[in-house]
Amino acid sequence: MLGRFEFANPTKxxxxxxxxxxxxxxxxxxxxxVQLVYGGGSIxxxxxxxxxxxxxxxxxxxxxxxxxxxxxPTADKLRDGVRIARENRVDFILAVGGGSVCDYAKAxxxxxxxxxxxxxxxYERFEEPACPIVPVGCVxxxxxxxxxxxxxxxxxxxxxxxxxxxxxxxxVMPKFTVLDxxxxxxxxxxxMVAGIYDAFNHVxxxxxxxxxxxxxxxxxEALMRSIVRNSRVAVKDPENYEARSNxxxxxxxxxxxxxxxxxxxxxxxHMLGQAVGAYTDATHGMTLSAVSxxxxxxxxxxxxxxxxxxxxxxxxVPEAGSDEEIALRGLDALDGWMQxxxxxxNLTELGVTxxxxxxxxxxxxxxxxxxHVLTRPEIVxxxxxxx
Amino acid sequence: MLGRFEFANPTKxxxxxxxxxxxxxxxxxxxxxVQLVYGGGSIxxxxxxxxxxxxxxxxxxxxxxxxxxxxxPTADKLRDGVRIARENRVDFILAVGGGSVCDYAKAxxxxxxxxxxxxxxxYERFEEPACPIVPVGCVxxxxxxxxxxxxxxxxxxxxxxxxxxxxxxxxVMPKFTVLDxxxxxxxxxxxMVAGIYDAFNHVxxxxxxxxxxxxxxxxxEALMRSIVRNSRVAVKDPENYEARSNxxxxxxxxxxxxxxxxxxxxxxxHMLGQAVGAYTDATHGMTLSAVSxxxxxxxxxxxxxxxxxxxxxxxxVPEAGSDEEIALRGLDALDGWMQxxxxxxNLTELGVTxxxxxxxxxxxxxxxxxxHVLTRPEIVxxxxxxx
Numbered sequence: 001m002l003g004r005f006e007f008a009n010p011t012k013x014x015x016x017x018x019x020x021x022x023x024x025x026x027x028x029x030x031x032x033x034v035q036l037v038y039g040g041g042s043i044x045x046x047x048x049x050x051x052x053x054x055x056x057x058x059x060x061x062x063x064x065x066x067x068x069x070x071x072x073p074t075a076d077k078l079r080d081g082v083r084i085a086r087e088n089r090v091d092f093i094l095a096v097g098g099g100s101v102c103d104y105a106k107a108x109x110x111x112x113x114x115x116x117x118x119x120x121x122x123y124e125r126f127e128e129p130a131c132p133i134v135p136v137g138c139v140x141x142x143x144x145x146x147x148x149x150x151x152x153x154x155x156x157x158x159x160x161x162x163x164x165x166x167x168x169x170x171x172v173m174p175k176f177t178v179l180d181x182x183x184x185x186x187x188x189x190x191x192m193v194a195g196i197y198d199a200f201n202h203v204x205x206x207x208x209x210x211x212x213x214x215x216x217x218x219x220x221e222a223l224m225r226s227i228v229r230n231s232r233v234a235v236k237d238p239e240n241y242e243a244r245s246n247x248x249x250x251x252x253x254x255x256x257x258x259x260x261x262x263x264x265x266x267x268x269x270h271m272l273g274q275a276v277g278a279y280t281d282a283t284h285g286m287t288l289s290a291v292s293x294x295x296x297x298x299x300x301x302x303x304x305x306x307x308x309x310x311x312x313x314x315x316x317v318p319e320a321g322s323d324e325e326i327a328l329r330g331l332d333a334l335d336g337w338m339q340x341x342x343x344x345x346n347l348t349e350l351g352v353t354x355x356x357x358x359x360x361x362x363x364x365x366x367x368x369x370x371x372h373v374l375t376r377p378e379i380v381x382x383x384x385x386x387x
Numbered sequence: 388m389l390g391r392f393e394f395a396n397p398t399k400x401x402x403x404x405x406x407x408x409x410x411x412x413x414x415x416x417x418x419x420x421v422q423l424v425y426g427g428g429s430i431x432x433x434x435x436x437x438x439x440x441x442x443x444x445x446x447x448x449x450x451x452x453x454x455x456x457x458x459x460p461t462a463d464k465l466r467d468g469v470r471i472a473r474e475n476r477v478d479f480i481l482a483v484g485g486g487s488v489c490d491y492a493k494a495x496x497x498x499x500x501x502x503x504x505x506x507x508x509x510y511e512r513f514e515e516p517a518c519p520i521v522p523v524g525c526v527x528x529x530x531x532x533x534x535x536x537x538x539x540x541x542x543x544x545x546x547x548x549x550x551x552x553x554x555x556x557x558x559v560m561p562k563f564t565v566l567d568x569x570x571x572x573x574x575x576x577x578x579m580v581a582g583i584y585d586a587f588n589h590v591x592x593x594x595x596x597x598x599x600x601x602x603x604x605x606x607x608e609a610l611m612r613s614i615v616r617n618s619r620v621a622v623k624d625p626e627n628y629e630a631r632s633n634x635x636x637x638x639x640x641x642x643x644x645x646x647x648x649x650x651x652x653x654x655x656x657h658m659l660g661q662a663v664g665a666y667t668d669a670t671h672g673m674t675l676s677a678v679s680x681x682x683x684x685x686x687x688x689x690x691x692x693x694x695x696x697x698x699x700x701x702x703x704v705p706e707a708g709s710d711e712e713i714a715l716r717g718l719d720a721l722d723g724w725m726q727x728x729x730x731x732x733n734l735t736e737l738g739v740t741x742x743x744x745x746x747x748x749x750x751x752x753x754x755x756x757x758x759h760v761l762t763r764p765e766i767v768x769x770x771x772x773x774x
Binding site for chain 2: 221
């Protein structure tokens with residue numbers, strides 16, 4: 001059943017090989033000064049930086065550089081970026097990179113015109129911002145977060161061991177996003193599979209809630225099937241355009257709010273993973289894969305009907321045996337796929353040690369939209385089982 | 388494979404029972420004078436008219452009435468509506484009804500500020516209009532066309548035996564749409580199932596093109612499964628909110644451009660159906676259902692791989708036998724479902740007589756995005772097989 005919801009996603013997508021040639025025209029719709037946000041500099045090696053700069057110059061923009069965005073963008077980096085934006089009175093923020101870069105750009109966009117310390121403002125804010133927003137555009141170079149088509153952002157405060165995500169409304173969504181699958185060809189395999197698992201888990205977080213008949217669940221299964229099928233091709237043949245293009249578009253659709261419609265949604269795996277990330281700086285997608293199976297095994301009895309459907313519809317598990325047996329074979333299939341593509345299946349390899357468990361549990365937000373609301377001892381038990 | 392595409396759908400959706408309470412706030416974003424467009428007056432019997440008028444008055448609007456939009460809106464009606472809009476200098480068009488009413492509102496929106504005869508302007512126009520657009524909002528009362536979330540419109544010229552559809556870009560899409568599934572509870576069964584088949588066929592038109600791996604096809608299958616499953620509930624229990632809500636949202640997603648991404652798309656069934664509509668004024672969805680099976684049987688040999696996938700993924704046909712045998716069993720399943728919900732399976736019951744066939748063939752536009760480009764004799768043969 002679809003209860004009440006609102007849906008609005010104004011992000012304009014330019015998809016496909018060569019889509020960067022739409023960048024100039026989009027930039028011309030905005031003001032003179034552009035804050036060019038990017039990460040560790042891989043875009044300077046693979047030529048994407050040059051293509052973006054060509055469009056910026058062709059559109060006659062003044063470019064303010066803001067590179068060095070780290071995989072888990074920090075409160076200090078946010079402060080630094082806001083200072084750059086204010087000093088240069090930027091009119092537009094162009095994010096060129098993966099989810100962290102897009103997230104950082106959106107966190108910037110809502111902070112520039114608000115007073116006070118950017119981290120404190122960001123940390124406190126759960127509603128649509130009241131101060132003016134600096135518009136954002138994205139050129140995506142890595143698949144996974146879906147940040148390129150939603151209003152979400154995650155910022156980490158390492159001193160306070162906090163990794164905080166907010167989801168803003170449609171005003172904060174990128175005005176446009178360039179999605180060229182060939183830009184993802186050179187992403188290292190470990191980053192690629194972490195992104196693939198991140199996208200897959202976004203679907204799971206929305207799917208594993210409710211037990212009614214909901215068209216969003218049908219769409220979720222379609223995305224999961226596509227991600228699994230195409231990931232198997234991409235890990236063997238990273239420059240397979242068909243696989244990379246389907247993964248790129250599926251990942252955007254996985255978190256552009258579409259498949260959440262009519263769902264309560266869970267997000268507990270993300271809360272566990274983000275708490276791990278605050279303690280270890282581990283790759284986001286790997287923190288999710290490392291805690292997923294212990295979590296799903298734990299909550300399976302509370303949502304057995306849906307886990308059975310997951311087994312049958314996503315993994316083609318034959319409908320033989322009890323619902324719980326079928327459901328468990330679905331999780332086995334998920335485990336097999338995780339091994340096949342090579343994502344982390346335990347927290348130990350991400351640097352988590354038993355003495356960190358209590359702290360990570362402290363940092364884990366408890367969600368109430370899934371099949372079971374975790375207690376503190378349950379969180380600790382799931383984290384221990386993930387070691 | 389997903390080739391180059393652009394995607395932008397700015398329509399804001401307010402979904403669910405009671406969603407009409409969002410109407411006032413949306414109306415306040417636009418100018419004073421609202422052209423209130425509706426159909427034959429059923430909304431005055433079921434109370435929807437009163438709810439809409441309440442919101443219009445609460446938003447302090449001047450209301451210009453424009454009722455009587457017929458199921459296949461005509462060129463003369465378009466001329467009349469443009470006259471009303473110009474005389475009253477309307478700022479906004481509010482469509483309350485089904486797809487015909489929404490289509491008419493969008494055809495109006497692009498014609499008001501263009502000079503010349505509205506039909507001639509509409510007929511000639513295939514590109515984004517250059518003259519200013521009057522913004523449109525929709526309150527949907529019938530499920531099927533998807534007009535509530537796209538830039539399409541179909542207008543009929545009975546004198547010239549033409550039924551012409553145009554698809555405009557995102558500027559012409561409704562600014563907002565109110566989707567309350569309870570508004571569809573009182574739609575007569577024949578209209579309901581015609582709308583359901585229309586929505587299903589929209590998915591088919593996009594699905595039956597290409598043979599590659601495309602995430603849009605996975606999403607299309609998800610929508611088809613949902614439509615079939617929920618239609619079976621709705622025909623038995625018209626006030627089943629779960630079924631009606633899934634049908635309503637699936638129908639919007641079926642034609643909001645999402646599942647066309649990376650596809651060439653066919654639309655030949657619609658071209659055949661619209662030509663029938665121009666000759667008979669028959670219900671749109673019924674014209675599609677009447678020609679579908681003869682058309683699909685005819686083109687099956689050219690796209691057997693996809694028709695096999697359709698059989699397996701949408702209809703759960705076992706994968707036994709040759710590809711063609713499996714594919715044919717899929718069409719049998721489609722036929723069975725059409726009988727079950729009670730849509731037209733031949734043109735004779737829609738009033739088509741053998742002497743009309745040549746004229747309908749003349750009026751049928753030939754598309755080139757599907758598995759086979761029809762010749763004139765093939766069109767005649769398919770129409771004869773549909774009698």
